[in-house]
Amino acid sequence: MIASLEERYRANSAKLIKDLGSPKSTVKKNAEYVQDALKLARDKRLEPRLFHYDSEVFSQYGRAVITVGTNLEDAECVAFVVPGTTHWIGTISQVTKAALHLYEECKQNPRKGTKKVCVLAWMGYKAPARKSSPGCTTQLMATDGCKHLIADVDFLKKLFTDNKKPMPRLTLSGHSYGSVVVGFAARQKWSESLTGGRSGAQWCDALVLLGSPGAGATTANGLGFNDSVFVGSVDWDPISLLAAYGTDPAHKKFGGRRFKTTCKLAPQDTLMANHKHYFDEKSDSLANIARIVVGDIKGLETVPHRNYTSRLSFDYWWCDWFPEAGFAYPQGWG
Template sequence: MAPPVRTTRLRRTLLAALVTAAVAVPVVGAARPAEVPAPAPRAVRPLTAGDPAALAAQLDARYATGRADLAAAARMADEYGAHRRAGSLRTMAGPGRQFLAFDGRDGGRSVEVVGDLARADRIAVLVPGVDTAPDSYGRFRAGAVALQATLQREFGARAAVVGWLGYRTPATASAASLTPGRADQAAPGLRAFVEELRGIRPDARITLLGHSYGSVVCALAAHGLPVAAVVLYGSPGTGLDSAADLHTRATVWAGRATGDWVAEVPHLSLPLLPGTELGFGTDPMDPAFGARRFATGDGGHSDYLAPGSVPLRNLARIVDGQEPDRA
């Protein structure tokens, strides 16, 4: 017999209190890990709308600046002795890579394009979750490459995928990963970037896709954004009670694979410190949240963009404006 609802809620509340005591309290006053130094990025001109050839020329100039910023950051990291970071940055600065922006300070921020943004009529903006940084960037980029390839190969779409690492992602099981604080800080930057995309590609269909903690960022940024869909996958919650609270005309989708450990995260929201809450509230997969649910197969938390997978194909369908397989 299942325990009463009140008992279940009490257990979740106690679990949250234990997590707070075990994780949040010990890190108060703890020394922050030393940051790898990096130079300030070069100043760039805002992108402006124009015909595809003119926009492509602007983008090429921006990409060249991004590669130069990455190379400069790699040299500084080497001088500092952070050779692993330097190697990652040199890979990111390789020929043909298309970074609209890179800033290696404070853990690293970047915006990379996969595909031809100047001519794309389908644009996916991927927002990553925990533990995404220059040292682990290859995994994030591989997902963007797989999504763009699926859009072109299976749907014939003129598509660009943008990997938006515009915030300092929290570490798994850190205090920051249990509260929406980092997402609150990241949301204005994501909003500004999507507005810029709409300005240079006014006729393109733009989809916002947030994985894990990135889904919290997307939900908090979604208010009034000119996007066709907001996709929350592998989400621990959004900090909001319902899809209606995103205040968007976009279709809100949610998906979670059966092997994803994030399903075990208690869906609650409790006051922690003044102005801070522990947890992310209602499960986006709960019918009461009001999102449309799509099929995601039986993979794990990091498998949503695996080549050939069920969730990858359904995410591509959503980006293309098609109906995905439903959960």
């Protein structure tokens, strides 16, 4: 199986080289986006691998999954970074940069910094193209995206099982709409486990929901987890207040473990900037995500849950202070 993984890497690299010389402008440009992302890792003296690459899939929005850090087959801890709305192969450098920040922070963990960590910049699905996209207010893209995520996680599990290696600690982190994809995937695997007559054992070790508009469930238990759903929501992150896909994960009644996400904003930043800094270097958010990835749960800095009681105050705040978002009033508030 490890040989097949190497074959996958070689095939994707060969396709990338071919596409860089393509006469099709979109194909060539998408390949250049991926080449730039790979360079980010190489500039850090790392050897990134192309786990997935297809410049023409998803109506030419493309697909790319890049691994950074320890070789995937040797990792003791594996984390997926799943981005949200407006992301596509053209933003793979942004996703890779987040993965690099996370990998570097994991290596600096004082308790478990010696762990072998691999992080996947997972642009493996077609995300909604913009805030006003119908895909943002339906479940269709998350339903499709979770199938691709499940396939990749199942491949990883089979890789370690077939080679009789200890299963790595597995963390799925989703930002914004990416947290919806992660939640849908966890819920589906848990449902399959129950249908199969088992107890609904956890599919992975931890879920991290960042700036989440909901994860497709009313409680953490609804995702098949008890105490391993971790939530990062900046207080004034407008997307995290939507609760458009189930209960706000930062709310007390959801039952997730909310961690500290303080970030420093520049004076010129808008309210929406609160949604964009979860993977910033030297931030509380990044440090806590890294603690989860390496299993340093005792070192996690937690904060109180949200505990609002009505949606009226939110509607007033949303319409008066963030009208440019283009969203209708959220459904299932609270």
